[in-house]
Structure formats: structure tokens, C-alpha cells
Amino acid sequence: MYRSSAIVLVLLITLDASLARVEASESPSESYQEEIVVTADFRDTTVANLPGSATVITPNTDGTVVHHLDELLSRAPNVNFASGASRGRFIQIRGIGERGQFSTPLNSSVGLIIDGIDMSGVGTAATLFDVQQVEVLRGPQGTLYGANALAGLINVVTPSYTDVQTAKVRLDAGDYGTFGAGGVISGPIGESAGYRISAQRYRDDGFIDNEFLGRDNTNNHDETTYRGKFSWRTDLTSWSLVFGHVDVDNGYDAFSLDNDRDTQSDEPGHDQQTTDYAGLALRWDFSETTELEANVSLSQTDVDYGYDEDWTFTGFDAFGYTSTDRYERERDTVTAEVRALSKPGQGLGNGTWDWVAGAYLLDQEVSLARTYTFDSPFSSEFEIQRLAIYGELSREISERWRLSLGARVEQHSADYQDARGVSYDPNDNLFGGRILLERAQDDGSLIYTSITQGYKSGGFNIDGTLAPDLREFDPETLWNIELGYKAKWFDERLKLRTALFRMERDDIQISTSTERPIPGLAAVEFIVYTGNAAEGFNQGVEAEMEFAATDTVTLFANIGILDSEYEDYTDNSGRNLDGREQAHAPSYQFFAGAMFRFTESWTAQIEIEGKDEFFFSASHGTESDTYELVNASLAYTSNRWQARIWARNLTDEDYFVRGFFFGNDPRDGYTARSFTQLGEPARFGVSFEMQL
Numbered sequence: 001m002y003r004s005s006a007i008v009l010v011l012l013i014t015l016d017a018s019l020a021r022v023e024a025s026e027s028p029s030e031s032y033q034e035e036i037v038v039t040a041d042f043r044d045t046t047v048a049n050l051p052g053s054a055t056v057i058t059p060n061t062d063g064t065v066v067h068h069l070d071e072l073l074s075r076a077p078n079v080n081f082a083s084g085a086s087r088g089r090f091i092q093i094r095g096i097g098e099r100g101q102f103s104t105p106l107n108s109s110v111g112l113i114i115d116g117i118d119m120s121g122v123g124t125a126a127t128l129f130d131v132q133q134v135e136v137l138r139g140p141q142g143t144l145y146g147a148n149a150l151a152g153l154i155n156v157v158t159p160s161y162t163d164v165q166t167a168k169v170r171l172d173a174g175d176y177g178t179f180g181a182g183g184v185i186s187g188p189i190g191e192s193a194g195y196r197i198s199a200q201r202y203r204d205d206g207f208i209d210n211e212f213l214g215r216d217n218t219n220n221h222d223e224t225t226y227r228g229k230f231s232w233r234t235d236l237t238s239w240s241l242v243f244g245h246v247d248v249d250n251g252y253d254a255f256s257l258d259n260d261r262d263t264q265s266d267e268p269g270h271d272q273q274t275t276d277y278a279g280l281a282l283r284w285d286f287s288e289t290t291e292l293e294a295n296v297s298l299s300q301t302d303v304d305y306g307y308d309e310d311w312t313f314t315g316f317d318a319f320g321y322t323s324t325d326r327y328e329r330e331r332d333t334v335t336a337e338v339r340a341l342s343k344p345g346q347g348l349g350n351g352t353w354d355w356v357a358g359a360y361l362l363d364q365e366v367s368l369a370r371t372y373t374f375d376s377p378f379s380s381e382f383e384i385q386r387l388a389i390y391g392e393l394s395r396e397i398s399e400r401w402r403l404s405l406g407a408r409v410e411q412h413s414a415d416y417q418d419a420r421g422v423s424y425d426p427n428d429n430l431f432g433g434r435i436l437l438e439r440a441q442d443d444g445s446l447i448y449t450s451i452t453q454g455y456k457s458g459g460f461n462i463d464g465t466l467a468p469d470l471r472e473f474d475p476e477t478l479w480n481i482e483l484g485y486k487a488k489w490f491d492e493r494l495k496l497r498t499a500l501f502r503m504e505r506d507d508i509q510i511s512t513s514t515e516r517p518i519p520g521l522a523a524v525e526f527i528v529y530t531g532n533a534a535e536g537f538n539q540g541v542e543a544e545m546e547f548a549a550t551d552t553v554t555l556f557a558n559i560g561i562l563d564s565e566y567e568d569y570t571d572n573s574g575r576n577l578d579g580r581e582q583a584h585a586p587s588y589q590f591f592a593g594a595m596f597r598f599t600e601s602w603t604a605q606i607e608i609e610g611k612d613e614f615f616f617s618a619s620h621g622t623e624s625d626t627y628e629l630v631n632a633s634l635a636y637t638s639n640r641w642q643a644r645i646w647a648r649n650l651t652d653e654d655y656f657v658r659g660f661f662f663g664n665d666p667r668d669g670y671t672a673r674s675f676t677q678l679g680e681p682a683r684f685g686v687s688f689e690m691q692l
Contacts, residue, residue, distance in 0.1 A: 052482070067180065077542040091154065108121045111141070222248070482501040654681075
């Protein structure tokens with residue numbers, strides 16, 4: 001009955017919305033900005049005028065307090081994530097995206113950008129203290145971002161400096177040992193420059209009780225973030241320098257043989273990541289007709305991920321085994337991009353064709369050291385080079401109609417070698433682009449239709465003792481056809497954004513798994529690998545709505561409907577999966593609620609989010625259950641400070657963020673069955689922020 005009521009509420013409110021709130025000042029008191037600007041496109045534009053399906057979320061302005069990207073993603077329609085670690089750093093958009101990584105190099109289907117720095121595949125760095133907005137672009141970004149954005153893009157943007165000297169602090173506390181402390185200082189440097197520096201330390205004990213060790217913090221979070229931004233300008237140029245350091249020292253002890261939060265591991269795992277990054281961006285008023293943009297970025301990430309493979313202690317069972325698995329990665333990434341853009345009315349053909357042209361380079365080196373109980377130490381070196389050129393032409397073809405034509409050509413090359421003498425050097429020439437037609441209506445609404453092509457490079461599998469014919473896989477291509485409508489009604493009190501899409505996938509890169517016996521033991525080797533399915537499609541609807549029902553009550557909702565299938569696909573075990581739903585692709589998702597302004601100082605918000613059931617993998621039938629979560633908050637705001645009480649998952653609903661199917665329990669002779677990782681239980685906390 002509760003689930004039905006939640007769905008009815010969503011349908012009554014209608015379709016979708018993420019509250020679009022931004023900081024209007026540095027005091028804890030916020031107000032609505034008329035339009036949110038999306039920065040991830042070639043030219044900055046508002047959400048209402050962006051001809052594509054996108055959600056902009058402003059963390060920690062309303063609703064419950066969040067500390068990491070995975071706590072925020074359910075606010076965007078048709079966006080899911082997989083954990084299998086301390087954080088849900090593997091993201092799926094419209095049912096497409098990776099769900100984990102072990103020895104095999106990763107080519108992400110969903111891009112992650114933080115202040116212009118490419119963090120795709122290392123999303124644990126996406127902490128959210130002092131973040132202005134999170135932009136979620138759905139659908140292939142083949143012209144904009146290339147191979148790392150087959151399904152879409154997540155763009156995290158931090159604030160710029162303030163015009164006056166400001167400083168603020170924030171303290172967080174809650175159950176499960178939650179404590180956070182952070183601060184921001186910001187201000188001008190003379191008349192044409194400024195700075196912003198922020199720092200936060202966040203900790204909690206996690207939600208696991210390790211019964212063998214008698215500890216409740218083996219799955220803890222311990223995350224430290226430092227960020228800085230310096231901006232300055234001259235008569236013709238503007239510069240921005242960003243830098244950051246994220247130190248994650250989290251535990252990983254999430255799975256139990258009884259599928260609960262009581263573990264028995266004697267060697268709990270860890271999920272650690274240290275990331276340092278810097279980026280320099282330039283905008284140059286090059287001539288009367290042309291602007292130039294250039295940026296270069298450097299990032300260095302160390303990931304140390306390991307776990308107790310048997311999930312128990314030595315002596316737990318007479319037929320049991322003891323094993324640990326550890327992956328230590330070092331990743332160095334350099335990117336450079338230069339882009340030229342025509343000024344408004346200064347394009348080709350006497351100003352009738354606006355244009356963009358650019359070039360992009362990525363060079364990335366990844367080294368891996370794996371230590372596994374049942375194998376000799378393993379190491380590998382992997383290097384990627386991506387070189388792309390792209391361009392787009394756009395013009396008004398009538399008073400209301402606008403046509404855009406874009407293309408991107410990318411050369412993707414890799415070089416892999418490991419300690420076992422295995423080597424690969426694949427090279428792919430890839431193409432993406434879009435055709436976009438948009439119409440601005442007399443009432444200010446926007447209708448658009450587009451055809452976009454995305455791509456993803458081919459690759460190879462390293463994990464385990466796979467047969468040679470399962471080692472390599474081909475590139476994947478995707479065509480997306482989309483029809484969208486965006487409007488504002490009733491003096492802009494009601495805002496609606498909708499999109500209808502169909503994505504045709506060819507040579508789908510599908511992550512699956514297999515098991516092989518370990519010689520001399522009753523246990524099996526669990527191997528995750530990627531192969532190509534024949535074809536498939538992902539189609540559906542996305543909608544977002546915000547309605548200022550009264551001066552004191554705002555209703556908001558979003559909903560994503562998704563239908564995904566494999567076509568003509570038989571896996572390596574001979575199972576016919578034709579017509580089966582793709583993994584991590586729930587048929588519906590929603591996020592809905594209401595914000596109440598009782599007085600100028602007192603506000604409250606209640607939210608309901610939910611997902612339909614979905615398969616965890618194409619290799620087995622284990623599914624996540626349908627679930628709904630209730631969140632709430634109450635805030636008091638004064639001129640210089642704000643206090644907030646918040647709660648997530650008020651009804652203490654059990655739901656899953658990762659699932660596997662294999663044998664790992666000696667009590668049943670290692671019979672293959674489902675194992676699941678639970679999401680967070682009911683959470684309660686307080687947050688206090690003060691302007692100094």
C-alpha cells in the first residue's frame with residue numbers, strides 16, 4: 001500500500017523536477033535564481049534553453065544534507081549507480097554504464113568532470129562540500145566529450161569567488177558516528193581577480209557490525225577534501241586556476257553470507273583513494289569575430305581497493321577457505337583542449353552560421369599491482385591516448401527554427417603489458433555527432449528534436465583464467481533519437497521539462513561473469529569480463545516539474561521511464577537473452593516532494609524517491625527489489641547562520657546497491673546463490689552553517 005501511494009503521488013504531481021536552487025549569496029539564506037546556467041555545453045545556456053535532456057542539482061541548499069555524489073544521483077531521472085565498494089562510483093544513465101572494475105582497464109560509458117578535470121572511472125573523488133551544482137546530461141555526448149560519454153555526462157561545478165570578503169564554517173553530526181567540519185574563505189584580490197578556498201573532513205562509522213572483530217566501523221567513511229580556485233581577468237582575457245586534493249580512507253566490509261549488515265570477516269577490506277589535480281582555463285577575446293578557449297589539466301590518482309574474499313574468519317567452517325584480494329592503481333592523466341567560437345552574429349555566411357571548432361588530447365597512464373591469495377603477484381601497465389577534432393555549425397533557418405550540425409572524429413589508441421607477458425595495442429578510429437533542430441515558441445517554450453551518435457572504444461579482458469576467445473571485444477556505437485519539450489506557465493510558477501528518446505545500440509559491450517574451479521579447493525574463481533552482445537535498445541521518457549503552488553509551498557517531481565532489451569544475444573554459457581532487460585536499468589525511477597516556507601526563517605522539505613526492480617547483471621537472474629525511500633528536513637535560517645535537522649530513509653527500508661550470484665558459503669557446499677550489498681539504513685543528523 002505504501003509503494004502504491006508513493007507512485008500515485010508522483011503521477012498526481014505529474015512528471016519531474018529537481019529543485020533548481022543556487023547560492024545567491026554567501027549567507028545561509030538562499031533564494032531562487034530565475035534560471036540555472038548549464039556550463040557543460042559549448043556555450044553556457046540555461047536549463048530551459050538547452051536542447052537536450054539535463055538536470056541541474058544544487059546540493060545542500062534544500063532537503064537532506066549530502067556529502068557524496070552517490071547520495072544525490074536519485075534526484076535525476078533514469079540515473080542509477082552500482083557500489084561494490086564504499087561509495088557508488090559506477091554510474092549508469094538510461095541503463096548504460098559500468099558496474100565495477102577489477103584487473104581489466106576501464107573505459108567509462110558515463111563521463112565525470114569536476115571543475116574541468118576528467119575524473120571518469122575514479123568517482124570516489126566526487127565529494128560535495130562547497131559545490132555549486134551538479135549537471136547531469138543524459139544521452140550520448142559524442143560531439144562534446146567523445147568516448148567517455150556514450151550514455152551521458154556528470155559535470156560537477158564549484159562556486160567562483162565572491163565580490164566581497166567572506167568566510168563560513170559548517171559542522172555536521174549524526175548517528176553512526178557521523179561528524180563533519182568544513183570551511184570556506186572567498187573574496188576579491190584587487191579589482192580584477194579573486195580566490196576561493198574550501199576544506200572539509202567528513203567521517204562516519206558506516207552501517208556494518210563486524211561480529212567476529214566486535215567492531216562497528218569496518219565499512220566506515222573518512223574523506224578529506226581541499227579545493228581552491230583563483231580567477232583573474234585583463235581587458236581581453238579571463239583566467240581560472242583550479243586545484244584540489246581529495247583523500248579517501250574508507251573501509252570496505254559490505255557483504256555477509258546471510259545478506260545482512262552483520263559480517264564475519266577477519267580481514268576487512270578497504271577502499272582508499274588519493275587524488276591531486278590542477279587545471280588552467282583561458283578565455284580570450286581573440287578578435288571582433290572570434291573567441292578562443294583553452295584549458296589544460298593534470299591529475300594523479302592512487303586507488304587502493306581490497307576485500308576479504310571469503311567474507312569469514314579462519315576456522316569459520318571446516319571446509320572453508322581464506323583469501324584476500326587487493327588492487328593498487330596509480331593513474332596519471334593529462335588533458336589539453338583548445339576551442340574557437342564565433343561571436344553572436346559574427347559567424348560564417350555574413351553572420352548566419354555560428355560555429356565551433358576544437359581539438360582535444362588526453363594522455364593517461366595506469367599501473368596496477370594485484371595481490372591475490374591464490375595467484376602470484378600481478379602487475380600491469382596501461383596507456384591511453386585520445387586525440388579528437390570536432391566542430392559544429394548552427395544557424396537560424398527561420399524566425400523560430402534553428403538547425404545545428406556537429407561532428408567529432410577521435411583516434412583512440414592503447415598500449416597494455418603485464419607481468420605474464422600479455423600485451424595488447426588496440427587502435428580505434430571513432431566518430432560521433434549530432435543533428436539538432438529546435439523551435440522557440442511564442443510563449444517562450446522550446447521544442448527540440450535530435451539525432452546523436454555516441455561511441456565507445458574496444459578493449460580487452462585481463463581478469464582470471466579466461467579463454468583466449470573471450471579476451472578482446474569490439475567498439476560500441478549508439479544512435480539516440482530524442483524529442484523534447486520545455487515550458488513555463490502561470491507566470492513561470494510551473495516549469496516543465498520532458499524528453500522522449502530511443503537509443504539503438506550496436507555491438508553492446510556487456511559486462512558479465514563466469515566461475516571456474518580453483519584447483520585443489522572446493523571454492524571457485526569468480527571472473528568478471530566484458531564481451532559484445534549483438535544489438536539492443538534503450539527507450540523511454542524523462543520529465544521534470546517544479547510548481548510554486550503558493551508563495552509558501554513548492555511541489556517538485558521527476559520521473560524516468562525506461563524500457564531496455566538485448567536483441568539477438570546468446571551469452572557464452574548458451575543462454576538466450578533475446579528480449580531480456582539490461583542490467584541496472586529499472587523500468588521506472590522517481591523523486592518527488594514538497595518544500596514549505598512557514599516563515600522567512602523556517603522551512604521544511606519532504607521527499608520520496610523510488611526505483612523499480614532491476615537485474616544486477618546479464619550473467620544471472622538476481623534482481624534488486626522495488627523500493628521507496630522517504631527523506632525529510634527542517635531548517636531555521638537567520639541572517640548569518642542556518643541550522644538543519646535532516647533524515648534519510650525514514651522508514652528504514654532495505655534496498656540493494658550491488659548484487660552478485662556465485663558460490664561463497666561453505667555451509668551449503670559453495671552452492672551458487674545471490675549475495676547483495678545493502679544501501680544505507682535510516683539516517684538522522686544535524687547541520688549548522690555560519691557566516692563569519
